[in-house]
Amino acid sequence: MKRSPDEEALASGSWDLIDSLACAVRDIGREAGFPFVAAQSDLGDPEPMSDREGQPYAAKLFEWSDEPGPYWEDRRLALKSTFLHAARIFAEPIWYADGRLGSWRPTAVLDQIDCSKVEAQFGFTAAIIAPVHLPAGRVGAVVWVTREAIDIADVFAREAERMFTLAIRLLAAHAEAAGKMRKPSIVGQLTSREVQCVRWAAAGKTNTEIGIILSLSVSTVRFHLRNAGAKLGATTRSRTIQLATGHGFLGART
Template sequence: MGEGRTSLKEEISRMIIRSVADIRPAAEALRDIAWARANLRVAVADNIASKTPLMDEDGAILASEVFGWNAPNERWWADTRLALSSPLPRACRYESEPFWANADGFRTRQHNRYLDAIDLANFEKRAFTKAAIVIPVHLPFGQIGMATFNASHADQTDLSAEYEEHADELALLTHRYIAGCVKALRTRQWLPADCQLTKREVECLRWASIGKTDKEISMILGRSHATVRFHIQNAGEKLDAVNRSQTIFKAAQLGYLGFAA
């Protein structure tokens, strides 16, 4: 550890968020840590599916006020189509470990074939960066957050050294920060607490989630049509769902319907 550098434990402690008031100080700490480590600029989204940028308790947009993305060509947070058009959040839907990317491709610890299919044309324009270390943060209920640690020099396209040295520790800091933000900002309970489905209910829902009808599920599981319908309806009541589709959706959000690799 270099002289004057704080320990990872101390850095993680600066990411603790107990209330909305802690969001901005933790963001400032994350910004400073990334710069001190490798002159990296930070961009954070707590939910890549949301058009609302991450804000502090006073409603200030952190991307601008804390992380300094203010140049006309840097206002990534103002692009409401970013999650659909940029290759970086798209990659976060298929990868849960840190990776780095530029116009030549994605680099991961282990090969991910889903990333090979992502279009990288006009990378810089669509990703608002020439190169970035990306930290996906997969949270409960299907929410995905992400942070990018971007090269500070306009002509730098290779972050391989920074990735090897810092990505794992940046991932710890990022996860603590984004998870804390989400808990502090969540004001509405969308799913029932402590919902426990039975083995039969999960079996029926897994088959239903890939398009099987009740009749087909009954043949697969060797149960009556009425029994299958009962299990799916019972699961829906537990999940406070209004129909079959929402039952499947909520069960998936709680991780009951995970697919094998």
């Protein structure tokens, strides 16, 4: 569908903002002593984070260490990287130094991730990781790294909050502009009957069983589940249940 002039102007302005934020993410890392940066607005997307022309930011803007070949073409990177694994299970700024991970508060969550071989394998002495947990269960991350000696405690205390904020702004704006975030209708608001159907579906009930429990026809159950999925931006039953759970609908009383 052809976009109106207003929509074109909005899209162009959004990409101008994203490009500006990407530069700011790069620059704040350099100022803090972390010259290498990598970013991805959706870790589940095999394609690299790219600009409006489809050019990876990793190739045109962000500098990385001397990896053999374009690292962003490695489709298994998101599975192999300990830093990205940390971003999946922790939603606050993370530091890496001396073979271990930490954050601004004591946490046992990061202790289970083995980073003892990172420096030997890649030469990274320190890193700051900004996990970005977006709507619809998407997780992105910005990772700044260095190969130089650095006082991670001082830098993290001074810069992590600003770096984290920039990462959220960049990745959220990029996910929307790149069409990674399907727009839910009415901000994903479900009716009480839709919530009831999804809740029973989450409990493993078939449409026939849900109909018996709620005194509805099977076609009506399908109608409510289909509407719930459309509102949440889901295309499958399992995804509808996942998103409804993540948005807190299944814990609500109806």
